[in-house]
Amino acid sequence: MYKPKDYQHPRDRALLGQLLEMHAVGQLFDWCRKNQADRALVYAYRASCPEINAATLPAVYDMVLRACEMFETEAPPLCFLTHDYDARVTAAGLFSPILLLSDTYIQRADEACLYGAIAGQVGGIALGHQRGIGLTWLFDNISGLLPIPGVAVKAAEVLLNQWKRWRWFSCDRACLLATGSEEATLRTLFDLSVPEDILHRMRLGTPNDDYIAQYHMFTDASAASELVTMLNSMQSDTPWTPERYRELRSFCETAFASEGGTEGEDFI
Amino acid sequence: MPSNRVYFRGLEAAEFIHPDEMNLKSELTASKGYQSIVSKVSNLVTAYQFTNRVGVYTRLTRASAPALFEIMEDVLLILDVDCVPELYMFHSYSQTLLPCGTTEPYLVISDYIAAEADRDMLYYLFGNAIAMIKAGHVEITNITSCMPGNLWLTIPQIAIKRYLHIADATSDRGGLLACQSFSAAVRCHFLELGLPMDAVQRMFQEDDETAEYVSDYLRRVRMLNAEDSALTVLAEKWMNLNYIEAPANRMLSELYRWYRSDYPRLLQKYRNRRGCKDV
Numbered sequence: 001m002y003k004p005k006d007y008q009h010p011r012d013r014a015l016l017g018q019l020l021e022m023h024a025v026g027q028l029f030d031w032c033r034k035n036q037a038d039r040a041l042v043y044a045y046r047a048s049c050p051e052i053n054a055a056t057l058p059a060v061y062d063m064v065l066r067a068c069e070m071f072e073t074e075a076p077p078l079c080f081l082t083h084d085y086d087a088r089v090t091a092a093g094l095f096s097p098i099l100l101l102s103d104t105y106i107q108r109a110d111e112a113c114l115y116g117a118i119a120g121q122v123g124g125i126a127l128g129h130q131r132g133i134g135l136t137w138l139f140d141n142i143s144g145l146l147p148i149p150g151v152a153v154k155a156a157e158v159l160l161n162q163w164k165r166w167r168w169f170s171c172d173r174a175c176l177l178a179t180g181s182e183e184a185t186l187r188t189l190f191d192l193s194v195p196e197d198i199l200h201r202m203r204l205g206t207p208n209d210d211y212i213a214q215y216h217m218f219t220d221a222s223a224a225s226e227l228v229t230m231l232n233s234m235q236s237d238t239p240w241t242p243e244r245y246r247e248l249r250s251f252c253e254t255a256f257a258s259e260g261g262t263e264g265e266d267f268i
Numbered sequence: 269m270p271s272n273r274v275y276f277r278g279l280e281a282a283e284f285i286h287p288d289e290m291n292l293k294s295e296l297t298a299s300k301g302y303q304s305i306v307s308k309v310s311n312l313v314t315a316y317q318f319t320n321r322v323g324v325y326t327r328l329t330r331a332s333a334p335a336l337f338e339i340m341e342d343v344l345l346i347l348d349v350d351c352v353p354e355l356y357m358f359h360s361y362s363q364t365l366l367p368c369g370t371t372e373p374y375l376v377i378s379d380y381i382a383a384e385a386d387r388d389m390l391y392y393l394f395g396n397a398i399a400m401i402k403a404g405h406v407e408i409t410n411i412t413s414c415m416p417g418n419l420w421l422t423i424p425q426i427a428i429k430r431y432l433h434i435a436d437a438t439s440d441r442g443g444l445l446a447c448q449s450f451s452a453a454v455r456c457h458f459l460e461l462g463l464p465m466d467a468v469q470r471m472f473q474e475d476d477e478t479a480e481y482v483s484d485y486l487r488r489v490r491m492l493n494a495e496d497s498a499l500t501v502l503a504e505k506w507m508n509l510n511y512i513e514a515p516a517n518r519m520l521s522e523l524y525r526w527y528r529s530d531y532p533r534l535l536q537k538y539r540n541r542r543g544c545k546d547v
Contacts, residue, residue: 085361193326193359195383201332214327224311225318232319240323 001072007173008127009247015163016132022159024152025135029095031147032138038095041137042078045098049080052101057081060106063115064099067122070178073097077125081106088192089117094134097125105192112184113191116175120188123174129167135160136237164237169247173255182252186211189244211245218242273448276538279348281403283534284445286437286522293405293431309411310370317368317410325356325376333357336382336390340375343394343446349402357382363460365393373406384465388452392443396456399442405435409512433514437522441531448535450527451478457520482524489517 004013019025032038054061061079068076077097087102088109099121106114121129135156138146143153176185186204190211194202202210218240221229229240239247282290330337333355340355353367353374360378363385367373375397385393400406409432444453455468463471472478493500507515 086359190326193379194328194332194357195379198328198332198357201334203331210329210332211326213329214322217327218322221318221322222315224315228315229319229323232323240319241326242323 002070002123002174002177003072004127007123007170007177009166009169009173011166012127012163012170015159015166016128019132019135019156019159019163020128022152022156024148025156028135028138028146028148029131032094032134037134037138038093041092041094041134042096042098045078045080045092045100049082049100052079052081052099057106060101060114060118063118064122067115067119067178070119071123071126071174073122073126077122077130086192088188089114089121091121091125091130091133092137093130094137095131097130099125108196109188109191110196112179112181113188116179116181116184116188119178120171120175123178124167124171126174127167127170129171132160132163132167136164161234161237165233165239168239168244169251172244172248173251176248176252176255182248185248186245189241189248205249215242215245219246273342273346274535274538275346276348276445276534277541279445279538281438284399284438284441284530285403286434286441289403289405289431289434289438292434310407313411314370320358321356321368321374321376325358328355328357333382336377339387339390340394340398343391343398346446347395347398347402347442349398351401353398353401363393363456365390365397367397367400367406368410370407370410373401385456386452386469388447388449389456389459391447392449392452392456394443395446396439396443398446399439400435402442403435403438405432405438408432409435429510429512430508432512433508433518436514436519437526440519440523441526444523444527444531445534450475453523453527454478454482454520457516457523461516479524479527482520486517486521486524489521 050056052061052064064076064079077091077093077099079099079101082100082102083104084102085104087100088105089102090100092098092100099118101118105117109117124130139153139157139160146153172185172188175188176182179185183205187199190199190202190204204211219242233240328336336355341352344350344352356374356376357379358364358376361380362378363381364376364378365381366376368376375394377393381393382390400409408428440453443456444450447453451472451474454472458468458472459465471481504515513519
């Protein structure tokens with residue numbers, strides 16, 4: 001069984017803490033509770049997506065239960081199947097966590113990667129990630145109705161965008177702990193981008209890892225490219241693949257060595 | 269797969285380039301406005317595309333994607349292109365195999381088309397992309413795709429788009445030279461137009477039957493356009509002003525015309541040329 005301190009990235013912890021401590025966010029959550037925003041979200045998903053449970057997709061649901069046991073979540077999240085070519089497994093919800101699994105990914109991923117992707121997001125749910133993700137939903141969809149001033153929304157969005165990039169490092173670490181395999185976890189970084197035969201030949205995590213050269217291209221970028229990457233990062237809610245690759249390999253080397261694992265470099 | 273592929277040793281871009289492209293390109297490259305835009309923007313575009321190229325796409329190697337590299341390298345030989353561009357893959361449910369970059373082009377292919385296209389289609393798609401490199405219009409395509417909508421850039425953008433629409437015809441010709449299968453070229457066109465993969469595989473297997481189908485299809489398109497010629501003209505003007513790619517039926521029509529005229533002559537010329545290599 002894993003506790004948050006075993007895998008949560010320190011920046012994920014710090015930024016999420018700052019976000020949830022903002023007075024405006026507290027007001028917003030009170031308003032959401034009063035207006036049952038949580039129930040509305042669950043209703044929306046129930047109305048539009050098939051639920052994944054022991055009756056509908058037992059093998060997949062079993063993976064969710066195993067992951068929940070591993071990360072000691074209070075209860076299994078509600079799970080829904082989405083039709084989304086571009087997604088894997090995503091946490092959603094606000095106070096009650098929801099797990100969204102893409103039908104394409106379930107068919108495409110091998111068992112180890114699917115379990116790892118599920119475990120990564122369940123690990124995030126155990127850290128309270130759904131609250132940050134729920135905030136994103138609120139700001140994207142009903143910002144005009146929110147009871148907090150626009151300037152407070154903007155301040156929260158800046159912090160939120162930084163956090164959304166760092167949370168993936170915690171999820172990747174959770175995936176590694178759940179699968180126990182660096183190679184399988186590294187594969188989850190690419191299994192939606194390249195077909196299985198190419199993925200297999202990339203020999204990820206081995207001394208002949210095909211991705212290392214590209215990783216060095218990223219870290220050896222020109223000053224202009226670095227600047228553009230920094231600017232692009234402000235508009236992206238996922239870290240760049242070389243960043244996830246570096247964090248994961250670094251965590252693999254020092255896993256369990258210190259409280260919270262490694263700090264990692266500041267990417268932004 | 270054709271039983272013999274002709275290798276066009278010594279092929280010049282001028283031998284397959286659309287004649288209108290040559291004229292437009294000369295006008296464009298000679299203009300001071302174009303030179304000024306390219307010199308200022310080229311390095312910026314390279315830096316701008318860096319994040320996607322290295323941070324999002326996955327670079328393929330001969331070790332990880334031997335089948336794709338085999339086809340790409342064969343197409344480079346067929347079209348007599350010296351450089352070997354880098355090849356990247358990204359996740360997309362699209363028929364994408366494009367050259368990107370400016371002074372040092374690289375190729376980007378979608379995982380969908382790499383897995384779904386048959387061998388001849390991949391020859392066509394690689395040929396299409398590599399012909400853009402050979403004909404020298406990768407830089408301008410990528411710069412145009414990054415140009416913002418801006419009143420001051422309207423006139424140069426219109427001129428560039430006009431050029432790019434004709435350049436699409438050249439790329440298609442390069443694709444046909446690479447695969448040497450009109451049915452494969454048409455499979456790619458109709459897949460992009462929206463027919464499902466199993467339908468295009470079923471409908472377009474033999475070159476002669478495919479050519480007959482395309483001829484009839486284009487005749488029906490012309491009849492439909494003639495029913496409301498004013499609207500057709502307006503729509504074409506709109507597409508010319510706003511789209512980087514030429515309208516699909518126009519591209520198919522250009523390719524069909526060339527397939528019936530200069531393509532067989534070019535093929536025969538290189539078959540007869542001393543030292544040409546047939547597979």
